[in-house]
Amino acid sequence: MFDTGKVLAGLAIFLTLLTSPFWYGKGRTAPPALPVDTPEIQKLPVKACIESTPYMTASHMELLNEWRDAVVRDGKQLYVNHEGKKFKMSLSQTCLGCHSNKERFCDTCHTYSGATPRCWSCHVVPKEGRT
Amino acid sequence: MLEKALRGDRRYWAWVGFLILIIGVGFFFYLRQLDYGLGITGMSRNVSWALYIAQFTFLVGVAASAVMLVIPYYLHDYKAFGKLTILGEFLAVSCVFMCITFIIVDLGQPARAINMLFYPTPSSILFWDMIVLNGYLLLNILIGWTVLASEEKSVPPPKWVKPLIYLSIPWAISIHTVTAFIYAGLPGRSFWLTAIMAPRFLGSAFASGPALLILLCFILRKSSRFDAGKQSIQALAKIVTYALIASIFFVLMEIFTVFYSQVPEHMEHFKYLFVGLDGHYALVPWMWAAVILAAIALILLINPRTRQNETLLAVACAAVFFSLWIEKGLGLVVTGFIPSPLEKITEYFPTGPEVAITMGVWALGLLILTVLYKVAIAVKAEIEE
Amino acid sequence: MKCSRRALLKIAGISLIGAGVRPALEALGAGGSPRTLASPNRLVGKRWAMAVHIHKCPTGCKECIDACHRTHNVPDFENLKDQVKWIWNEPFRDVFPGGENPYLEKGPTEGPVLVLCNHCANPPCVRVCPTKATFQRKEDGIVMMDYHRCIGCRFCMAGCPYGARSMNFRDPRPFIKGINPEFPTRTKGVVEKCNFCEERLARGLMPACVEACKEKALVFGDLENPQSEIRKLLQTRFTLRRKPELGTQPQVYYLV
Numbered sequence: 099m100f101d102t103g104k105v106l107a108g109l110a111i112f113l114t115l116l117t118s119p120f121w122y123g124k125g126r127t128a129p130p131a132l133p134v135d136t137p138e139i140q141k142l143p144v145k146a147c148i149e150s151t152p153y154m155t156a157s158h159m160e161l162l163n164e165w166r167d168a169v170v171r172d173g174k175q176l177y178v179n180h181e182g183k184k185f186k187m188s189l190s191q192t193c194l195g196c197h198s199n200k201e202r203f204c205d206t207c208h209t210y211s212g213a214t215p216r217c218w219s220c221h222v223v224p225k226e227g228r229t
Numbered sequence: 230m231l232e233k234a235l236r237g238d239r240r241y242w243a244w245v246g247f248l249i250l251i252i253g254v255g256f257f258f259y260l261r262q263l264d265y266g267l268g269i270t271g272m273s274r275n276v277s278w279a280l281y282i283a284q285f286t287f288l289v290g291v292a293a294s295a296v297m298l299v300i301p302y303y304l305h306d307y308k309a310f311g312k313l314t315i316l317g318e319f320l321a322v323s324c325v326f327m328c329i330t331f332i333i334v335d336l337g338q339p340a341r342a343i344n345m346l347f348y349p350t351p352s353s354i355l356f357w358d359m360i361v362l363n364g365y366l367l368l369n370i371l372i373g374w375t376v377l378a379s380e381e382k383s384v385p386p387p388k389w390v391k392p393l394i395y396l397s398i399p400w401a402i403s404i405h406t407v408t409a410f411i412y413a414g415l416p417g418r419s420f421w422l423t424a425i426m427a428p429r430f431l432g433s434a435f436a437s438g439p440a441l442l443i444l445l446c447f448i449l450r451k452s453s454r455f456d457a458g459k460q461s462i463q464a465l466a467k468i469v470t471y472a473l474i475a476s477i478f479f480v481l482m483e484i485f486t487v488f489y490s491q492v493p494e495h496m497e498h499f500k501y502l503f504v505g506l507d508g509h510y511a512l513v514p515w516m517w518a519a520v521i522l523a524a525i526a527l528i529l530l531i532n533p534r535t536r537q538n539e540t541l542l543a544v545a546c547a548a549v550f551f552s553l554w555i556e557k558g559l560g561l562v563v564t565g566f567i568p569s570p571l572e573k574i575t576e577y578f579p580t581g582p583e584v585a586i587t588m589g590v591w592a593l594g595l596l597i598l599t600v601l602y603k604v605a606i607a608v609k610a611e612i613e614e
Numbered sequence: 615m616k617c618s619r620r621a622l623l624k625i626a627g628i629s630l631i632g633a634g635v636r637p638a639l640e641a642l643g644a645g646g647s648p649r650t651l652a653s654p655n656r657l658v659g660k661r662w663a664m665a666v667h668i669h670k671c672p673t674g675c676k677e678c679i680d681a682c683h684r685t686h687n688v689p690d691f692e693n694l695k696d697q698v699k700w701i702w703n704e705p706f707r708d709v710f711p712g713g714e715n716p717y718l719e720k721g722p723t724e725g726p727v728l729v730l731c732n733h734c735a736n737p738p739c740v741r742v743c744p745t746k747a748t749f750q751r752k753e754d755g756i757v758m759m760d761y762h763r764c765i766g767c768r769f770c771m772a773g774c775p776y777g778a779r780s781m782n783f784r785d786p787r788p789f790i791k792g793i794n795p796e797f798p799t800r801t802k803g804v805v806e807k808c809n810f811c812e813e814r815l816a817r818g819l820m821p822a823c824v825e826a827c828k829e830k831a832l833v834f835g836d837l838e839n840p841q842s843e844i845r846k847l848l849q850t851r852f853t854l855r856r857k858p859e860l861g862t863q864p865q866v867y868y869l870v
Contacts, residue, residue: 174652178651191796220798338765338804418772
């Protein structure tokens with residue numbers, strides 16, 4: 099091989115840069131704690147979301163897309179969760195009805211994970227701590 | 230072969246640099262349009278399609294003109310067009326590219342354009358337009374590039390190119406028929422609801438496209454050693470002549486139908502265009518300019534002595550091109566909206582950013598054309614040696 | 615490692631079948647009870663329509679317009695160019711053009727005529743939309759807008775024979791006086807129009823314009839229901855529709 103030294107050095111630099119996202123933030127990138135102690139949630143008899151927390155964390159966008167098509171395109175209004183409980187399908191009223199601390203709840207995690215949802219250009223954010 | 234576009238004299242690079250500058254300015258204003266919204270243009274609730282769609286409508290016709298070279302050469306063995314077919318195909322590539330870009334630039338939510346692929350809707354003519362435009366772009370890139378590459382290597386082109394060339398003929402007709410259908414199928418727009426819309430598109434395409442091609446051949450003769458030859462130029466000129474006659478005839482047919490029947494709904498649009506309506510006359514000078522240019526072109530083209538004089542032919546071709554750019558561009562698109570379905574007249578004036586973006590897209594198309602023509606000329610010069 | 619072509623084809627075929635097992639099982643198993651339901655107290659109709667008693671509209675009254683635009687966060691642009699409106703008034707001769715005549719200037723057709731989306735039974739706007747962002751609801755005929763899907767091509771605006779649609783040429787938020795938090799706004803780059811208050815119908819309420827009209831000039835109901843007020847009205851009184859010759863079958867009926 100020609101220029102073995104240069105090639106190996108170049109490879110080393112390349113691999114370092116390639117894997118940098120994985121080792122650069124070690125220890126500094128714990129997911130943020132999301133506060134769920136809004137006044138609305140405090141008032142709930144049973145403090146439970148639409149579905150379980152792991153499901154919501156992983157799939158809330160899929161759920162919202164399902165709600166979007168059901169409400170806008172199929173003319174449905176109610177969602178039946180896996181326990182049989184019914185909810186009105188509304189981002190602003192149902193989701194933000196309990197999670198009224200959008201900035202500390204939704205936005206913190208979205209900033210952390212680098213997601214830029216475009217829902218808010220249309221869907222109205224109710225005032226924090228209304229009830 | 231693309232590396233041949235990287236070798237050029239100072240004039241070539243000055244031209245490319247100039248185009249890149251215009252593209253840059255256009256891009257800057259497009260970013261501002263993305264930020265502010267389409268309100269940065271002169272479009273309004275009543276005139277909801279304007280300069281961008283007008284350019285797309287006009288260019289779709291110019292793009293189809295490649296077929297005017299392909300039919301005589303490949304179907305009827307008209308050898309004189311042999312050198313030119315590549316120019317027609319590359320012109321088609323540049324024009325269709327501009328068409329698609331103008332449509333994207335006109336969208337309110339361009340990032341969602343892919344929804345047309347996720348949710349295909351065959352009842353929508355825009356869906357078919359997407360298919361035929363992209364198909365024609367692909368066809369011409371494939372055909373042009375392959376045939377040129379084969380010429381460079383002095384081998385006959387591969388067998389699969391022939392069926393594609395034959396396919397490109399009806400496909401060329403389809404791109405402006407489908408584009409005409411966008412307008413001709415709308416029940417509420419009496420200016421466009423006419424069966425002659427697609428024939429008009431064809432007529433003006435076969436006039437404006439070859440006219441541009443003739444002008445490009447003259448430019449190529451001055452700036453390189455490529456000479457299309459007097460016979461092919463004259464053949465193209467005759468095509469422009471007859472297509473222009475057909476175009477003018479079609480417009481006169483429209484005018485007769487509208488004014489003899491005296492139906493107010495139909496007359497209003499033509500009155501707005503040619504004499505103004507209720508004190509609004511923004512397009513009147515433009516339309517009469519188009520008429521005068523068409524008349525000049527017709528006189529110069531019908532008379533063989535002026536047609537064979539290449540200076541006068543160039544003037545005639547430029548006149549045809551600009552006349553049809555006005556008539557088929559803003560004249561067709563904006564007038565469909567004036568008066569509105571509720572009898573309102575909202576006039577349209579393009580804004581600065583809108584014009585800058587439009588010029589940026591034209592410059593992008595011209596850059597693509599320049600690069601492709603440079604490659605084609607270089608290859609042709611090589612094989613001649 | 616030498617692999618014959620035959621062996622490769624065998625392995626590839628089995629892998630493909632294996633890869634399709636999970637999706638196939640998921641598709642088969644995706645039955646069960648529905649996860650989304652229609653609201654039980656919604657108003658049910660098979661063909662919603664509206665009748666407008668033109669003569670009952672006082673000149674200058676905008677109760678229905680204000681109610682609609684307030685409920686649905688319709689922006690108010692001072693600049694006519696960018697104007698967005700779902701329902702408004704026009705003079706009779708512009709709503710029913712053709713056949714203008716100086717003898718008809720004064721009389722029963724003097725007052726303002728309310729115009730809005732006609733929710734046509736044969737809507738050209740739905741036909742031309744390339745993404746089905748505007749679509750017709752099979753169950754009740756309402757022509758709906760899906761603002762998530764709209765690409766802002768404005769083909770529907772060109773296709774509408776009634777000028778019922780508005781494009782958001784800029785961000786509407788700054789121009790909404792008092793946002794109603796119970797209904798979304800729209801964003802720049804999408805087309806909007808009257809939705810026959812389908813979100814209110816889902817809650818068992820009449821459309822906002824109908825409810826707001828003090829003169830009871832607007833009648834809303836299900837034409838397929840022989841007992842509905844609007845059906846009986848159409849059977850006893852002569853009504854006009856806008857541009858009926860175009861075959862769009864508009865569902866807004868005007869009584870003079």
